[in-house]
Every structure is written in structure tokens, then in C-alpha cells.
Amino acid sequence: MAKTAYLFDPVYMEHRTEWGHPERPERLAAIDELLRKQPYFTELVRVEKMIPDIKYIEMIHDPDYIARAKREIEGGDSYFDSMDTSVCARSYEVALYAVGGCLNMCDCIMKGRARYGFCAVRPPGHHAERNYAAGFCIFNNVAISARYVQEKYGIERVAIVDWDVHHGNGTQHSFEGDESIYYMSLHQYPYYPGTGSDSEKGFGSGKGYTLNLPMRMGSGDEEYIQAFEDFIIPELEQFEPQIIFISAGFDAHANDPLSAIDLGSDTFYKFTKLLQDVARSYADNRIIAVLEGGYDLEALADSVERVIQAFVEE
Ligand SMILES: [Zn+2]
Numbered sequence: 001m002a003k004t005a006y007l008f009d010p011v012y013m014e015h016r017t018e019w020g021h022p023e024r025p026e027r028l029a030a031i032d033e034l035l036r037k038q039p040y041f042t043e044l045v046r047v048e049k050m051i052p053d054i055k056y057i058e059m060i061h062d063p064d065y066i067a068r069a070k071r072e073i074e075g076g077d078s079y080f081d082s083m084d085t086s087v088c089a090r091s092y093e094v095a096l097y098a099v100g101g102c103l104n105m106c107d108c109i110m111k112g113r114a115r116y117g118f119c120a121v122r123p124p125g126h127h128a129e130r131n132y133a134a135g136f137c138i139f140n141n142v143a144i145s146a147r148y149v150q151e152k153y154g155i156e157r158v159a160i161v162d163w164d165v166h167h168g169n170g171t172q173h174s175f176e177g178d179e180s181i182y183y184m185s186l187h188q189y190p191y192y193p194g195t196g197s198d199s200e201k202g203f204g205s206g207k208g209y210t211l212n213l214p215m216r217m218g219s220g221d222e223e224y225i226q227a228f229e230d231f232i233i234p235e236l237e238q239f240e241p242q243i244i245f246i247s248a249g250f251d252a253h254a255n256d257p258l259s260a261i262d263l264g265s266d267t268f269y270k271f272t273k274l275l276q277d278v279a280r281s282y283a284d285n286r287i288i289a290v291l292e293g294g295y296d297l298e299a300l301a302d303s304v305e306r307v308i309q310a311f312v313e314e
Helices: 026-036 063-074 091-110 141-153 169-175 221-239 265-282 297-312
Strands: 004-007 045-047 116-119 158-162 181-188 210-215 243-248 287-291
Touching: 004 091, 004 297, 026 297, 045 091, 063 091, 091 116, 091 141, 091 287, 116 297, 141 158, 141 169, 141 181, 141 243, 141 287, 158 169, 158 221, 169 181, 169 210, 181 221, 210 221, 221 265, 243 265, 243 297, 265 287, 265 297, 287 297
Parallel strands: 004 045, 004 116, 116 287, 158 181, 158 243, 181 210, 243 287
Antiparallel strands: none
């Protein structure tokens, strides 16, 4: 069994969104409950939540934005920046814990305590921009983690594979001028947030290090696996990443209420296997998956379990 690390803490459920909001605390409960029933659960390396040093968040977000997030959210606002980013008074601190937990996971993987990691955190991150919150996201957990492993461990090439059904505008915008972090996304298109056309390929020295694979509504397992095999994997092999982050959203699942893409849970297992092959060749096996979307509780839990199954059975 390959050493696999798991980050979850009840504090991540203290970020409460308005009634009827799809990004709700029950998502994490569903995941944790299903994982607890698995024979491998007690073997998972547990990673703790943490309040991070703000300097790491400032690698991606403006100090003014961070201060404004604290002030407005803790001041009692019911949403932050965008109407869809519903918050409660605890949400700022919980968002800090989400970032900090992911940084702890980075340490765990970089120090070789586990090969693979899964971060069951919320709020999610990939829509969060340098200066504003959007799409249920406050701080960009994956983008901050990518910079962190460069800063702390001298990693030169980081790949981020974003299979959430939405385009990760915030992550792309963080790195589109940077050749050291290759952002790749498959997403329903045209769709929220509107970015992610295949003509967006990065600029300056980052040109060619942004890859967008827009998927038509109604696309399913076959189209997605083919996009992985024809584009994602060859690009990764050429880039030779030293670590792979997955922006692991599960809203492309057929049962998800927010999308018109039809993936089965097993397809996330297959994606993971394909990425493990790359990580074995170039990245000393290092893969960290961070939860983004996924709003049908059963499909979400099942799909996360398939990813962790792929990790542990390696
Ligand atoms: Zn999404």
C-alpha cells in the first residue's frame, strides 16, 4: 500500500453558507463518512489543520485583499465580493485553516512522509483571484500551495491539473506569465466563469504553459479520457513536473446538479492512475489533490474514494 495522506478537520465545516447553497458543510461529512468505512482508512497518514503564515497567502493575494476579507467577513457580511460567495462570521478563519492545512500537506509530501495526499478542505479555491473572491472561493488553496513548494523546497516545475467542471480562472491568472507552473484545465465550456477558451495559452515567458481543454456539454468518460491521453499526459511528460497538484473538483460527475458533463466515479480513478504514471517518472511520485467543487453528496464521496483508492493501491 502506498503511503497516502489525508487532511480533514471538523473546522472546515464551520464555514456555513446560506440555506440551499450547494457548497455546504455536508459535502465534507459525506466524504469523511465514506472514507471511514474503507479498510485502508486507519493506514492513512493524518495531516492537521493550521493557521498559516500570512506571507504565504501574500504570494498569491494582495495584502489589502486579505485584510478586507478579514474585516468584511468577520464584520458579519453574508456574502463576500460576489453574491455566490456566501460566508458566515467564521469563514475567514476557516479559509485560513484551509490554506494552512494544504501547506501542512505540502510539507508531509515534500518530506516523504507520504507519496500522495488528499485535502478535504473548504472553502474551495480555484476561482479566487488576486483581489477578489468568486465562485464560492476566498483564498486560492492550490495556487498558494504551488508557490509554497517553490519557495520552501526549491521545486522548479509544478504542474496543476484542474479537472473541476469549471475553469479555474484564479489559478490561471496567478501563473499565466510563468513558465515554472503549468496550469492545465478541462472544463465545461462555455460556462461559468466564462474564461478558459483554448486560445488562452499564457503569455510572455509563460506562453505555452497554460492549457485549456474546453469540453462541450454532454461530454462523458470517453471524451475526457481521450483529452487526458491526447493532451494532458503528453504535455506533462514534456514538462517533467517535480510535483503534481490536482484541483480536484467532482462537479463533472453525471449526477452533479451544477454541470452538464457526464463522468462516472470510476473515471476519476482512471485520471488518477494516468497522473500517477507521470508522477512516478518525474515527480518522485508526489501528487497532492485538493478538493474544489462537487455538489451531489453521494457522487462526491464516491468519486473522492475512487481517487484515494487509486493512491493507496499503488
Ligand atoms: Zn466547479
